Amino acid sequence: MSILVNGNTRLLVYGVETQEGAIYTERMLASGTAVVAAVAAGRGGGWIENVPVFETVQEAIRATDANTALICVQPQGAAEAILEAADAGIGLIVCATSRVPVHDMVQIRAYLQYRDVRLIGPGSPGLFTPEQCVVGAIAPHILRPGSVGILSRSGSLAYKVIWLLTEAGIGQSTVVGIGDGLIVGTGFAELLAMFEDDPATQQVVLLGEIGGQEEEQSAEVIRDRMSKPVVAYVVGHTAPPGRQMGHPGAIVEGYAGLAQVKVDALARAGARVARTLGEIPALLEMR
Amino acid sequence: MRLHEYQAKKILGRYGIPVPPGDVASSVDEVYRIADRIGQRVVLKAQVLTGGRGQAGGIRLADDADAARRLAGQMFGMQVAGYPVEKVLVDQAIDVEQETYLGIQLDRASAQPLLVASAEGGLEIAEVAHDTPERVSSVPIEPLLGLRSYQVRALADEIGLPRERHNDFVPVALGLYRAFNDMDATLVEANPLVIRCDGTFCCLNSRIVIDDHALYRHPDLIDLRDESQDTLPERVARRHGITYVRLGGHVGCLSNGAGLAMATIDLLRAHGVRPANFVDVGKGATLEKVARGIELARNNSTQVIVVHVFCSLTSCDTIARGILRGCESLTPGFALVVCLQGPRQEEGQAMLQQASQEDRYPPICLSSCLDELVDQVQALMRQAQAEGVGE
Numbered sequence: 001m002s003i004l005v006n007g008n009t010r011l012l013v014y015g016v017e018t019q020e021g022a023i024y025t026e027r028m029l030a031s032g033t034a035v036v037a038a039v040a041a042g043r044g045g046g047w048i049e050n051v052p053v054f055e056t057v058q059e060a061i062r063a064t065d066a067n068t069a070l071i072c073v074q075p076q077g078a079a080e081a082i083l084e085a086a087d088a089g090i091g092l093i094v095c096a097t098s099r100v101p102v103h104d105m106v107q108i109r110a111y112l113q114y115r116d117v118r119l120i121g122p123g124s125p126g127l128f129t130p131e132q133c134v135v136g137a138i139a140p141h142i143l144r145p146g147s148v149g150i151l152s153r154s155g156s157l158a159y160k161v162i163w164l165l166t167e168a169g170i171g172q173s174t175v176v177g178i179g180d181g182l183i184v185g186t187g188f189a190e191l192l193a194m195f196e197d198d199p200a201t202q203q204v205v206l207l208g209e210i211g212g213q214e215e216e217q218s219a220e221v222i223r224d225r226m227s228k229p230v231v232a233y234v235v236g237h238t239a240p241p242g243r244q245m246g247h248p249g250a251i252v253e254g255y256a257g258l259a260q261v262k263v264d265a266l267a268r269a270g271a272r273v274a275r276t277l278g279e280i281p282a283l284l285e286m287r
Numbered sequence: 288m289r290l291h292e293y294q295a296k297k298i299l300g301r302y303g304i305p306v307p308p309g310d311v312a313s314s315v316d317e318v319y320r321i322a323d324r325i326g327q328r329v330v331l332k333a334q335v336l337t338g339g340r341g342q343a344g345g346i347r348l349a350d351d352a353d354a355a356r357r358l359a360g361q362m363f364g365m366q367v368a369g370y371p372v373e374k375v376l377v378d379q380a381i382d383v384e385q386e387t388y389l390g391i392q393l394d395r396a397s398a399q400p401l402l403v404a405s406a407e408g409g410l411e412i413a414e415v416a417h418d419t420p421e422r423v424s425s426v427p428i429e430p431l432l433g434l435r436s437y438q439v440r441a442l443a444d445e446i447g448l449p450r451e452r453h454n455d456f457v458p459v460a461l462g463l464y465r466a467f468n469d470m471d472a473t474l475v476e477a478n479p480l481v482i483r484c485d486g487t488f489c490c491l492n493s494r495i496v497i498d499d500h501a502l503y504r505h506p507d508l509i510d511l512r513d514e515s516q517d518t519l520p521e522r523v524a525r526r527h528g529i530t531y532v533r534l535g536g537h538v539g540c541l542s543n544g545a546g547l548a549m550a551t552i553d554l555l556r557a558h559g560v561r562p563a564n565f566v567d568v569g570k571g572a573t574l575e576k577v578a579r580g581i582e583l584a585r586n587n588s589t590q591v592i593v594v595h596v597f598c599s600l601t602s603c604d605t606i607a608r609g610i611l612r613g614c615e616s617l618t619p620g621f622a623l624v625v626c627l628q629g630p631r632q633e634e635g636q637a638m639l640q641q642a643s644q645e646d647r648y649p650p651i652c653l654s655s656c657l658d659e660l661v662d663q664v665q666a667l668m669r670q671a672q673a674e675g676v677g678e
Contacts, residue, residue, distance in 0.1 A: 020571065020600070023600060053438075068504055075500060076503060076504075099333050099470055099500040100500065101498055101501035102393065102471075102473060102498045102500070102501070102506075103468070103498065103501060103606075104472050104501075105398065106393070106398055106399065106400065106430045107430055107431070109398035109430075110398070110399075110429065110430040110431045111431065125570070125599075137570075137599050137600050138599050139516055139598075139599055139629065139630050140496020146456070146672075152546065153546065154544060154545055154547070154549075155544055155546070155570055155599070156542065156543060156544020156545070156546050156547035156570065157544065157546030157547050157549075158546070159597050159599050159629075160550070160597045160628075162549055163465060163597065163628060180545065182393065182395055182473070183395055183398045207546065209545075209546060209549060210549075211395075212395045212396065213395060213396040217396065229423035229430035233550075234405075235546055235550045235553055236549045236553070237553045237556065237557075238534065238548050238549070238552040238553050238556045238562060239532075239536065239549065239552075239565075240532065244530070245530070245532065245545055245549055245565060245567075246530040246544070246545025246546075246548055246549070246565075246569070247545040247546075248499075248500065249395070250545055250549070253413065254413025254414070254416075254417065255416075255417045256410070256413070259553075275557065276550075276553075276557060276657065277550050277554065277657055278553055278656070278657045278658060
């Protein structure tokens with residue numbers, strides 16, 4: 001078991017013609033992920049890397065039974081692609097595209113409430129269940145199957161932590177990059193609850209950062225609902241207020257989003273807080 | 288992108304929100320002409336993209352055009368928190384019966400805009416909300432329906448606005464919301480929104496922040512960016528799609544991803560090393576971008592630059608080439624500490640190792656783990672200090 005993606009995932013890539021989309025597709029195929037379809041308006045009927053290309057998501061689903069979509073189009077087209085995939089009946093949408101206008105995300109979140117679909121991202125570095133399914137860009141050799149679930153707002157941090165765990169002999173159940181935006185489709189809190197219910201996951205690493213309320217909301221779930229241990233690490237303690245630290249969503253505004261406030265909330269809720277990256281594997285091994 | 292007050296004021300005027308008569312000036316003579324045209328008491332306001340200008344002497348009252356000219360002479364060329372004053376807004380001074388706050392914010396957690404109001408006007412609303420939460424009221428706006436009049440009336444009631452003012456309050460709130468939507472804003476504030484002695488509303492100051500990622504659909508707004516308010520490294524960084532934030536310490540920090548970059552500066556800070564800057568070249572960085580990033584990290588007279596990179600899309604030899612390219616254009620007198628992992632890491636590390644032997648490159652220490660990285664940075668800082676004392 002795992003959460004969200006597994007051996008039954010049949011992936012559709014929207015934006016295969018972009019530079020990132022092409023690299024992702026090549027990597028995902030090499031890692032054995034079932035990439036069954038690509039969607040590129042104006043290029044339907046062709047093939048890319050032995051993957052059939054369709055004009056629309058609906059057409060792709062009919063022909064291939066795709067159940068998951070990876071969006072890696074340009075930011076200007078991301079909202080259209082997400083809405084098209086949702087309307088066509090895709091159950092899980094992973095939007096790797098970053099820098100999607102935040103008003104687009106406001107509308108999408110409002111609309112998706114009325115649809116039976118889960119959105120991860122935008123700006124998601126990917127969604128990985130080792131040896132079963134890789135959605136997004138990761139060198140598959142750094143993953144190792146195991147029982148630690150990982151949640152992250154950052155790609156680079158997630159990759160680094162996966163590597164630190166793999167080096168320490170600690171495998172992962174599923175890794176979810178929730179995205180770097182001001183507003184994302186699915187937050188930490190919901191995913192923590194899914195890890196709690198997943199028999200394959202024994203403990204969770206939560207990689208937070210400044211800005212927003214993700215970590216504070218997670219703390220409530222950790223306190224009220226989680227029996228499995230959570231190791232939390234939050235970056236951005238050194239960030240000056242009011243400055244966007246690389247991610248659209250990584251910004252301290254007034255009193256909102258301070259790293260220390262998040263760390264305190266997580267610690268109070270019972271999470272084991274790592275002060276540095278290097279401490280994370282040791283906090284897991286305590287079990 | 289934050290707009291200047293004079294830009295925001297013009298925009299709100301177009302949405303039917305009452306603003307004081309006035310105009311923006313770039314010179315003392317212009318200030319005089321505008322004040323003379325207004326023909327009564329004016330307020331001069333330094334246009335800087337930061338707070339706290341009142342205390343810094345950036346807001347002054349002038350009784351007539353001559354006084355305005357005199358005060359403007361002091362204002363142009365001064366700095367507020369490091370931001371240069373290059374423009375001054377000249378507005379007619381407005382009589383005030385009551386100051387309020389009205390704004391549209393984006394609530395990240397609920398993914399909805401909020402209409403926020405307070406009977407406390409003219410203050411930083413985050414401060415008011417923190418110190419006296421009961422004095423700030425808000426109503427969530429369902430994005431698919433938009434803001435409705437009844438919501439505005441309920442909010443007006445909540446902050447104790449006199450009933451006879453509600454009818455005038457509603458179009459102000461609806462106008463703010465239309466501006467918020469039309470411009471892809473993440474914040475639109477009328478603060479203070481005042482009630483004048485004759486009972487009418489007037490917006491005396493406004494802050495508007497536009498979503499940078501939506502600027503492609505607002506060519507008219509792109510032109511409003513005032514680059515004089517950014518430092519040179521910030522401008523260079525923006526042109527190359529790099530994030531650069533000055534931090535004031537001594538060690539330059541470059542990473543390929545915001546999370547890793549923040550983890551690095553936090554790590555150094557936790558070990559008593561003060562980072563000079565935060566340079567994030569992002570995922571999938573090209574050779575050119577890494578080279579520019581190294582140049583940016585060398586800013587602020589750093590003696591040590593830390594490069595902490597974990598690759599997934601880019602291969603490590605590309606990163607290594609970028610690092611070396613960046614070093615070639617810089618004057619010597621600094622050392623690099625590099626932690627480089629990902630595809631082709633052996634090749635990348637070997638290239639750096641070899642370059643380190645050559646005179647045209649700075650000394651390069653390779654770290655295989657974070658403890659080692661911190662040790663190396665601390666050793667280099669001690670060395671630099673000792674050399675500094677020796678001179």
